[in-house]
Amino acid sequence: MKIKYSAFHVLAIVAILLSSCSMNNVEQDNSFKKYFDENKVNGSFALFDNGRGKFVIYNLKRDTTRILPASTFKIVNALVALQTGVITTDSTIIKWDGVQRNVSNWNQDLSLAQAFRYSSVPHFQEIARRIGRDTMQKWIDSLKYGNMKIGPAIDSFWLDNSLQVSPDEEMGLVKKLYFDQLPFRKGVQKAVRDMMLQEDNSNYTISYKTGWGFNGENHAIGWVVGWIEENRHPYFFVLNIETADPEADIPAIRLNILNGILKQKGFFEGKM
Template structure:
């Protein structure tokens, strides 16, 4: 009973935090100068950033910023949080055995731990995590997080890839901020582990943490994501890049990172002066 009451209290506090700290497009500064970074890569898309210091929100392409699409592998952030919180994943070193199926991505064809699976965005690893979590528990947590449209469909191991679950860039931005500040309804240890595995670059000028995603919407458009934060002089800035393209030959891995880093540099990052 005590455990149940603690859980209810935790979720109640989370709902209040969502209300207080959610990102609002109503106070966003629309910056159309960022359009060139998408045009240069011949794609559509949007970019949104929240400066934690002053609460300023910068957005390019407000219509796409508030439109929900599949999260693709950015859902590995939440899958990791739920896996860790429920004990399905013991820690970032927990290994799941390779199932022996040869896949096009050679990086996935081996036993690997959570840290490795997160870095190479290993779909089979996280599909197994989702199966071990189970549909009822997964739905409970998705509802508790109020994650996007909260629709996980009938297939526990593909719902974030098959356009059942959808989330907007603006909602992703709010999620990043709450994760950074331990404001999600998970233990601090759980959130710290996920923040640690999201770290991609760190030096004396800045640290850059993010998760990528790549999938296809119902019209077969490529949907690419980068969600995370950049920190300079202990000041975090949360950002989301979403890329949309009908080009089947697009190099999404390169495009989404080129756009993100180009915009960040345009906004004055990477020199440690923010």
């Protein structure tokens, strides 16, 4: 079921909160709900067609509700690290602290690009400590990222619910990143875009960063934020999911939902 909103109704609800794009048309598509139901999670999804200025949303209320960013904050963490010189290039090695963790890829020295690819929490915690509280706060304020609250711990504020950001704000961030519109050097933005690239073939390229954390109710939160490009035409997306099930396979579920929705919308065939 698709519900079209009047321009007045859209502006009344989202003029302030939906800062990610200038919308000529906003549509809520409740047909996406089946993907969340099939995977037994709640959540939201938004897709922005940059060329046509068309914004499609499932669950508008959640799309504008702030939640912990989890590892999607690695986008900002990497940008700040490269901009400030704390990390010189994406090949700069961050030493492993020697603590054995349940993700085997984290138990080794990693370059920035590898740490980003493996979404290594301890390596990015070390990067945040090197950046320092004052510098990190300056950049978060500059970006107006979410509620802009670091909280007491410089190395876990994106995981402990101090920092919170809405799905819409996350989309706004990656849209600006794609177009070199963030307050970082263009080379820095390109480096982070390159690290976000997941697939590149003759039909499409898709770039994103995932996230997985727990909110104040100890519900698992999953994220995927990025863009898919076909025929040099970018479409920006953000997926957020939530479940109280401690056994839920968040990495699999979030990609199942993302791929299902994008396939329904006609992606992956190079025809968009």
